[in-house]
Amino acid sequence: MLFAAPAAAHDNLLDSAPSAGDTVTTLEAVSLTFSGELIDFGQASFAQVQGPDGLYYETSCSTIDLNVLTTPVALGEAGTYTILWNAVSSDGHPISESFEFQYAPEEGTESALGWDLPACENERIRAQPGAVVAASPTPTQSAQDEATTPTPAKTDSASDGSSEGVVVLFMLGGVFVLAAVIAAAFWLIRARRRRTE
Structure with missing residues (x-):
């Protein structure tokens, strides 16, 4: 009799915070728990958080503790956010998925600015499109400012000098x-x- 060898099962996502479809009022980190210990090499395992504006809201790269992947975040405006994750399971097979959750902050909560690129491996080149950059004065503006600057009035010392x-x-x-x-x-x-x- 011939017996079939059992197929090696890939690891899978057991739990997440937030979970798919959840509504959260605050969130400092996304946490994903897998059925097996993840292989971490070259940031192959990560989670990205994309806002309703298409920007990314991770504040740094994901970290791995055995079978738990954590990504710190700072969310922006209220709306639907998408978590896109990729993980290398214990058998070396990459797995990936995405799901959505709702962000409904309390009134008065400050919104963070999103980034045009994910956090990991883009730290030096990513930018925040919504950030206001103070413009340096142009030469024309400087000349106009000098022209409109009132000249100081003559003091009594000048008259004293003439006398x-x-x-x-x-x-x-x-x-x-x-x-x-x-x-x-x-x-x-x-x-x-x-x-x-």
Whole structure:
């Protein structure tokens, strides 16, 4: 009698938080629990969280603890979010799936900004399309700002400087006049001496 060898069963997803169809008001991480220990090499096992705007809301790469895969998230606006996951099961076979859940935050909850690319392996190149970047002033704007900037009013020190200049001129004039008087006196004295001789 011939007996068929039992087929090796691949691991499968046992539980997730959130689960498919769940509605959550807060969420800091997506957690997936599998039936067997996952093989982790080169980030082959991961979970991505995509929002209703098509952007990604993972804050960093997924981590694996035996058979549990965890991905930290910061969600944006309310709506339908999709979890796309891929895992390498204990037999080396990759498995993947996706499911949706609803996010309904409480009023006043701050919405995070989504990213154009998943978190893992894109840390240096991904960007947040909704982020507001402060624009640096253009040369034209700088010139306009300088043109509209009021010039400082003349202070009293400027007027004091001009008055000091006038005083200096008067003093110099007095010195010249005094020198002329002295020169004239010497000339008169010499002229008298010559007459007396």
